[in-house]
Amino acid sequence: MATIKEVAAKSGLSPTTVSRVINNHPYVDDAKRKKVMQAMEDLGYVPNSSARRLRGQRTNTIAVIISRIVNPFFSHLVDAMELIAGEKGYQLILCDSRLDKDRELRHLELLKAKQVDGIILASLQNEWKAIEPFTKYGPVISCNEYDTNAQMPVIRCDQVYGGYIATKHLIEKGHTKIAYAGGADRIQLTRDRKTGVFKALKEHGLSIPEEWMFPSFYGIEDGKNIFQRIYAMENRPTAIFAGGDEVAAGIIQEAKRFNYRIPEDLAVIGYDNQPIADLINPGITTIEQPMKLMGTRAMEMMVDMIAYNRKVTYKKEILPLQLVVRQST
């Protein structure tokens, strides 16, 4: 309600001086500083954010685009980002692409309108070609998801390695009949995981028959379906690599319903190490992704890029992945 002018009038000083007080500039007489503070207090004055943004060409706001906030993986990622953003004095705009290309692009427009200082992409439905034009309006970095030929900084994990150690673990447990249930192949992250899986298999002279490949499956229901399909087979796998703990959980739940023993009849390995992995019985052996760390680093990097006017040329940061062994394998 009150403006800087009114504060100036009330304290008998100019708007300039009031502004100096607000922004902790030096060169303000102590007595006058106190007068201004008193006037601000009396009027309940708070600087208008829109005016500051317009003048300062900064919004102190960062957008994060994820694909599904109800996925615990993303909520943990966002949780870490929100914490750091707050510490650094930024607001966080939450944008959910809902796995939709156009929604994702619409959210990127925030940068053009200078409504945010930067965007963290933890959803990557579009190709680099579609995203690249936005990068000239401000910093854009990707987090978790990635695209090798994209020219943007990225914080992610080594998915090839993740697929590799998961499969290696199954092989070491004596399995040779391994099935694969991953996400869509159009996503590089998924492709890389698959590469890791096959790398491990190859090293041991193994492979996966077409019948045991289940692409594009995500949720618990999908997991249940997968088990149904396996159950109907004549030649069944003895182990399965699932590209997510939710899918793994679905497989396990359904398997139990059919009195299939886990891991004796079917070993299941998940991915992400989400809370459910430790909750269901048997616990899911899985690949832990450092979501907190990823969110933290991504936000820190973004804040740095904004501060240094994106002259910082971070390339990429690859965070560690590790196997968490529970009872499902």
Place this chain on the structure above:
Amino acid sequence: MATIKEVAAKSGLSPTTVSRVINNHPYVDDAKRKKVMQAMEDLGYVPNSSARRLRGQRTNTIAVIISRIVNPFFSHLVDAMELIAGEKGYQLILCDSRLDKDRELRHLELLKAKQVDGIILASLQNEWKAIEPFTKYGPVISCNEYDTNAQMPVIRCDQVYGGYIATKHLIEKGHTKIAYAGGADRIQLTRDRKTGVFKALKEHGLSIPEEWMFPSFYGIEDGKNIFQRIYAMENRPTAIFAGGDEVAAGIIQEAKRFNYRIPEDLAVIGYDNQPIADLINPGITTIEQPMKLMGTRAMEMMVDMIAYNRKVTYKKEILPLQLVVRQST
């Protein structure tokens, strides 16, 4: 980069006309409208959001304050809000109070600085007295959480009823030795649930010894602790009301580790009907809260209040709760 002036120059018209084109005002010659559109296209012009905010005194941004985004209850709530906000042309700022009073108040400051048009409070760590001063700066409504003597609109569920039907269910299953694990009593929602619990008990001449009251427990770990404490007792309850599915899940997991049979040795009822409730074994009997609906209605109400300049005097909206029976009772 480009401003409205440059567009005006390029199209040989005034900023006013360009503005009219942008805002679809009538009274613009068709030929000129096209010229302007062409110029905007050529320059890749997008109106500066900060300038529009300053001039229009509107931000098209709404903040939602929740207490813990990693709690599936809140992520579903936020998911619904984000969807509606997007449909109505608003951005959503995510604020996590992390169960901290001061953090919550700091987030409320967004309204004073006119950084948002309104705030949805799905976290309520502060008393009405502390929140009330903010309401004169813009619409504030509460969602899920509430405070009966707060003078603000609210979208919530009938928690007394929830506690009542949950407990009634346990009693109908033949239990008389019922324990209670809720949240902090300083939260009205929790107090009301407790009131419902005791109402049902009283109707059957039952009560809960002090020893079986576990206040202020929230997560899975808390649930595990609670079981430990029960297990160490001489006189153990045969059923427990947990104020959240996570706590219920923790209790169940730990109980299983000690070969306690659920529900034979200990019946457990949760609250929220979160995904885990259906995932773990045995499935958790719980009280379903309509999170999607709550989020949707809260956002719709907020948008309406902003549109009608909060002359709308919505009072409160109470949404249905219902018992979902699974195997844990």
Place this chain on the structure above:
DNA sequence: AAGGAATATGAAACGCATTATAAATCAGGA
């Protein structure tokens, strides 16, 4: 004591789009 740096303050310009006001043009009615 004189010159220069450091300190202190205000007037005015600026960031960028919207809007109020004014003015010009044109159609239709008396």
Place this chain on the structure above:
DNA sequence: TCCTGATTTATAATGCGTTTCATATTCCTT
């Protein structure tokens, strides 16, 4: 033909802090 009202466009004011520039003091330094 003159007047009224609808249509079209432009100039200037506005929203509200921050920053530049100019000016005035005070404090050192040699």
